[in-house]
Amino acid sequence: MKVETEIAELIHRLERCRQKIDAALDEWMPKEDEIPSVLHKAMRYSLFAGGKRLRPFLVLECCRVVGGDEDKALPAACAVEVLHTYTLVHDDLPSMDNDDFRRGKPTCHKVFGEGIAVLCGDALQTFAFELLATKLPERGVPAEVALKCVAVLAKAAGSRWLVGGQALDITEQAQGYSDRSPEKVLLIHERKTAALMQACCVIGGLIGNATEEQLVALNDFGYWLGLAFQITDDILDEIGDPEKLGKSVGKDKQQKKLTYPMVFGLEKSRQMAAEAVERAIEALLIFGNEANTLKALVRFILERQL
Amino acid sequence: MKVETEIAELIHRLERCRQKIDAALDEWMPKEDEIPSVLHKAMRYSLFAGGKRLRPFLVLECCRVVGGDEDKALPAACAVEVLHTYTLVHDDLPSMDNDDFRRGKPTCHKVFGEGIAVLCGDALQTFAFELLATKLPERGVPAEVALKCVAVLAKAAGSRWLVGGQALDITEQAQGYSDRSPEKVLLIHERKTAALMQACCVIGGLIGNATEEQLVALNDFGYWLGLAFQITDDILDEIGDPEKLGKSVGKDKQQKKLTYPMVFGLEKSRQMAAEAVERAIEALLIFGNEANTLKALVRFILERQL
Numbered sequence: 295m296k297v298e299t300e301i302a303e304l305i306h307r308l309e310r311c312r313q314k315i316d317a318a319l320d321e322w323m324p325k326e327d328e329i330p331s332v333l334h335k336a337m338r339y340s341l342f343a344g345g346k347r348l349r350p351f352l353v354l355e356c357c358r359v360v361g362g363d364e365d366k367a368l369p370a371a372c373a374v375e376v377l378h379t380y381t382l383v384h385d386d387l388p389s390m391d392n393d394d395f396r397r398g399k400p401t402c403h404k405v406f407g408e409g410i411a412v413l414c415g416d417a418l419q420t421f422a423f424e425l426l427a428t429k430l431p432e433r434g435v436p437a438e439v440a441l442k443c444v445a446v447l448a449k450a451a452g453s454r455w456l457v458g459g460q461a462l463d464i465t466e467q468a469q470g471y472s473d474r475s476p477e478k479v480l481l482i483h484e485r486k487t488a489a490l491m492q493a494c495c496v497i498g499g500l501i502g503n504a505t506e507e508q509l510v511a512l513n514d515f516g517y518w519l520g521l522a523f524q525i526t527d528d529i530l531d532e533i534g535d536p537e538k539l540g541k542s543v544g545k546d547k548q549q550k551k552l553t554y555p556m557v558f559g560l561e562k563s564r565q566m567a568a569e570a571v572e573r574a575i576e577a578l579l580i581f582g583n584e585a586n587t588l589k590a591l592v593r594f595i596l597e598r599q600l
Numbered sequence: 601m602k603v604e605t606e607i608a609e610l611i612h613r614l615e616r617c618r619q620k621i622d623a624a625l626d627e628w629m630p631k632e633d634e635i636p637s638v639l640h641k642a643m644r645y646s647l648f649a650g651g652k653r654l655r656p657f658l659v660l661e662c663c664r665v666v667g668g669d670e671d672k673a674l675p676a677a678c679a680v681e682v683l684h685t686y687t688l689v690h691d692d693l694p695s696m697d698n699d700d701f702r703r704g705k706p707t708c709h710k711v712f713g714e715g716i717a718v719l720c721g722d723a724l725q726t727f728a729f730e731l732l733a734t735k736l737p738e739r740g741v742p743a744e745v746a747l748k749c750v751a752v753l754a755k756a757a758g759s760r761w762l763v764g765g766q767a768l769d770i771t772e773q774a775q776g777y778s779d780r781s782p783e784k785v786l787l788i789h790e791r792k793t794a795a796l797m798q799a800c801c802v803i804g805g806l807i808g809n810a811t812e813e814q815l816v817a818l819n820d821f822g823y824w825l826g827l828a829f830q831i832t833d834d835i836l837d838e839i840g841d842p843e844k845l846g847k848s849v850g851k852d853k854q855q856k857k858l859t860y861p862m863v864f865g866l867e868k869s870r871q872m873a874a875e876a877v878e879r880a881i882e883a884l885l886i887f888g889n890e891a892n893t894l895k896a897l898v899r900f901i902l903e904r905q906l
Contacts, residue, residue, distance in 0.1 A: 324759055329787070333759050333767040384722060389714035408695035409770045412718060416690060416725065417759035417767075423729045424754035427747050437743040441733050444750055448730035453630055453639050453723035461639040461723075464715045481635070 300590040307587055311354055311371075312347045318372050322425065336406040336414040337421075340383050341376065344397050349374045352494035352519075353501075355588055356512050359581050362502020369429030370443055370497050373422040377451055378490060380418035381460070383411055390464055422447065435501055443497045450493035459485025463552070471550050479557045487527075488520030495519075511577050515588070518574035523595050525567040528553035532560065571596045606896040613893055617660055617677075618653045624678050628731065642712040642720040643727075646689050647682065650703050655680045658800035658825075659807075661894055662818050665887050668808020675735030676749055676803050679728040683757055684796060686724035687766070689717055696770055728753065741807055749803045756799035765791025769858070777856050785863045793833075794826030801825075817883050821894070824880035829901050831873040834859035838866065877902045 319341055324334045350371035357367040386393040386401040387408065394404050403411035423444060430440040450456060462482050466473065495516035499509050531546045532555045546553045554563040574592045578585040625647060630640045656677035663673040692699040692707040693714065700710050709717035729750060736746040756762060768788050772779065801822035805815050837852045838861045852859045860869040880898045884891040 328760065330759075330764050330767040330771065332771055333764060337759060380722075384718055387715075387718060389718060407774075409693075410767060412690055412693060412695060413763050413767045413770075415722070416686075417763040419722065419725055420754050420758040420763065423750055424758055427751035427754055431747065437747045441737065441743045441747050441750070444729055444747070445733035448726050448733055452726040452730055453636075453643060454634065457719050457723040457726065458636050458639060461636040461716060461719045464719075465636065465638055468713075 297590075297593075300586060301594060304587055304590040304594060307355075308346070308348075308351055311351045314354075314368065315347045315350045315372055315375060316342065318368055319375070322369075322372065322429065323421070332406060332410055333413060333417060336402055336410050337418055339405060340402050340414060340418070341379050343399055345375065345379070347375060349378050349490065349494045351591075352491060352516070353498040355591075356495045356498030356515075357502035358498075359578075359584050359588060360499050360502040360504040360508050360512075361584075362498075362504075364502075366430075366433045366435055367498055367501040369425045369433060370501060372429075373425040373443075373447065374490065374494050374497065376418050376425065377422040377447065380415040380422070381451075381456060383415040383418065385460060387411060390460070419451075430501070439500055439503075442500050446493050446496050446500070450489045455485050455489035459483070459487075459489070466552060467549070471552050474552060474557055476557055479552045479554060482552060483521065483524045483554075484517075487524040488517050491520035491523070492516030507580065511580050515574050515577035518570045518577060519592055519595070522567050522570035522574060522592060525554045525563055525570060526595055528555055529560065529563055529567065532556075567596055603896075603899075606892060607900060610893055610896040610900060613661075614652070614654075614657055617657045620660075620674065621653045621656045621678055621681060622648065624674055625681070628675075628678065628735065629727070638712060638716055639719060639723060642708055642716050643724055645711060646708045646720060646724070647685050649705055651681065651685070653681060655684050655796065655800045657897075658797060658822070659804040661897075662801045662804030662821075663808035664804075665884075665890050665894060666805050666808040666810040666814050666818075667890075668804075668810075670808075672736075672739045672741055673804055673807040675731045675739060676807060678735075679731040679749075679753065680796065680800050680803065682724050682731065683728040683753065686721040686728070687757075687762060687796075689721040689724065691766060693717060696766070725757075736807070745806055745809075748806050752799050752802050752806070756795045761791050761795035765789070765793075765795070772858060773855070777858050780858060780863055782863055785858045785860060788858060789827065789830045789860075790823075793830040794823050797826035797829070798822030814886065817886050821880050821883035824876045824883060825898055825901070828873050828876035828880060828898060831860045831869055831876060832901055834861055835866065835869055835873065838862075873902055 323338060323341065326335050326338055328334050353367050353371040353374055354364040358364045382396065383402045385391050386396060387403055393401055395401060402414055426440055426444050426447065430443065431437060459482050463486065466478065492513050495512040496509055499512040504512065528546065531543050531553065534543045536543050554566065558566065571592050575589050578588055629644060629647065632641050632644055634640050659673050659677040659680055660670040664670045688702065689708045691697050692702060693709055699707050701707060708720055732746060732750050732753065736749065737743060765788050769792065772784065798819050801818040802815055805818040810818065834852065837849050837859065840849045842849050860872060864872065877898050881895050884894055
C-alpha cells in the first residue's frame with residue numbers, strides 16, 4: 295500500500311473510532327439532568343470537548359491486530375478516554391498547571407468552579423473503572439480478562455506512573471525546574487504520557503486474547519509511541535504553527551517547563567523522536583501487515599498531524 | 601450476652617480489625633521513598649492519620665456474618681478505607697470545605713500543598729481499585745466476585761452517589777443553603793455517607809458468598825447504619841463535647857450547613873437516629889446471633905462512642 299493510501303485509511307479509521315466512542319460515551323454517561331445536574335454537565339462538558347480519541351483508538355486497534363473483536367473492547371476504549379479526561383481536568387486546575395483554555399474552550403474549573411472541577415475529575419476516574427467492571431462483561435469479555443484490564447489501568451494511572459508523573463512535574467515546577475537533566479525529563483515523560491498509552495495497547499491485547507509474546511510487543515509499542523508522541527508535542531510547542539495546531543504554543547518555554555528541546559536541543563530531540571518511532575515500528579514487526587494502520591499512526595504522529 | 605460484654609467484644613474486634621488493616625495497608629502501599637517520594641508521603645500521611653477503620657470493619661464483619669472467611673475480604677476492607685481517605689483529602693481542599701485540621705492533625709494540603717493533595721486523593725482512588733483487582737484474586741476470591749466488588753465500589757463512589765453528594769453539598773453551600781427542606785438533607789446524606797457504607801456491607805457479603813436475600817439485607821443494613829451514623833454525627837456537631845470527640849464542634853452551624861438538627865430540630869433528629877438504628881437492627885434479623893457484633897456496632901454508634 296502506498297503511504298498516501300495508508301494515511302487515508304488511517305484517517306478513515308480514526309474518524310470511525312471517534313464516532314463510535316462518542317456514541318457509546320453518550321449512551322453510557324449519566325445524562326445532564328440526572329442529580330446532581332451540575333456535576334453531570336461538567337463531566338459531559340469535559341468529555342465532549344473535541345478530543346481526538348487517540349487512546350481509545352489504540353485500544354481498538356491493538357485488539358484487532360491480535361485477531362480480537364474490537365466491538366468487545368469498546369467499553370475499555372471508552373474507559374481509557376474517560377480516565378485521560380479526568381487527568382486533563384485536574385491538570386488544568388489553578389493548583390496545578392492553571393490553564394484557562396483547552397482546545398480553545400474554557401477549562402472545566404473556569405466554567406463550573408474549582409470545587410466542581412475537582413469532583414468532576416474524581417467522578418470521571420470512578421466512571422472509568424465502572425465501565426470496565428460493568429460493560430466489558432455485558433459484551434462477553436470473561437471476568438478474568440476484565441479484572442486484568444482494571445489492574446492494568448489502575449497500575450498505569452496510579453501513584454507510580456501517571457499521577458506520579460504529574461506529581462514530579464509540579465514538584466520540579468515549584469523548584470523552578472532547576473534539575474534539567476536528561477534523566478529527569480525522561481522520568482516525567484515516561485510517566486505522564488507513555489504509561490497510559492502502554493496500558494491502552496495492553497488492554498486492547500488482553501481483550502483480543504493476545505499471547506504473552508504479543509502482549510510484550512504491544513507494551514513495547516505503547517512505550518515508544520508514547521515517547522514519540524510526547525517528544526513531538528514538546529517540539530511543536532517550541533516551533534509549531536498555532537493556527538495549524540489549534541492551540542497556543544510557546545507555553546512550555548514561558549513556564550521554563552522540562553521539555554525535550556529544552557534539555558536536548560531541537561536537533562537532538564528530532565533525532566530522538568525519529569528513533570522512538572523506529573522502535574515503535576520494530577515492536578509491531580511480529581504482527582505483519584495487520585499492523586499497517588498502527589504503523590501509519592506512528593508516522594503520522596511524527597509528522598505532526600496529530 | 602449482656603450489653604457490657606457485647607460492647608467489650610465489639611471494641612476488641614474493632615481494635616483487631618484496625619491492626620489488621622493498618623498492617624496490610626503498610627505492606628501494600630508504595631513506600632515513602634518510592635518515586636515520587638512526596639506523593640507517597642502524602643498518601644501515607646493521609647491514610648495513617650488515626651482513622652477508626654469503621655468501613656473496613658463493615659466489610660470484614662459482613663463477610664463473616666454470611667459465613668465467609670474474613671481474611672479473603674482483607675484487600676477489599678483496605679480498598680474501602682483507601683477510597684474513603686481519598687474523599688476526605690479532597691473534601692478538605694480549599695475549593696471545597698477548606699479544612700485546616702482533621703483529627704487534630706493538619707490536613708494533607710496544609711502539609712504538602714494543594715496540588716499534591718489533589719494528586720494524593722487521585723492516586724488513593726486509583727489504588728483502591730488496584731487493590732480490588734490485584735489482591736482479591738491472590739486471596740482466592742474468584743474473578744467474577746472481585747469484578748462485582750469493583751462495580752459496587754465504583755457505583756457507590758461515583759457521580760450519582762458519593763461524589764454526587766459532595767457536589768450537591770458544595771452547590772447548596774454556594775447558594776447559602778437557602779433550600780433547607782427535609783428532602784434536600786436526605787438527598788445529600790444518603791449520598792455522602794450511606795452509599796459507601798452500603799457498598800462496604802454488600803462487598804463483604806459478596807466475598808463471603810452471600811445469597812441474594814442476604815445481600816438485600818446487608819444493603820438495607822448499610823443504608824440505615826449510614827443514616828444513623830450521619831444523623832448522630834450532625835447531632836454531635838451541635839451538642840458534643842469537643843474533648844471527648846477529639847475534634848472541634850459547632851462548625852456545621854457556623855457554616856450554616858444542612859444538618860438534621862438544623863432542618864428537623866434536635867429532638868426530632870434524635871428520634872430519627874433511633875428509628876434508623878431500629879431499621880438497621882431489623883435488617884440483621886435473618887442472620888440471628890451471628891449478627892450480634894454488628895448489632896452492638898449500631899447501638900454503639902447511636903450512643904455516640906464512635
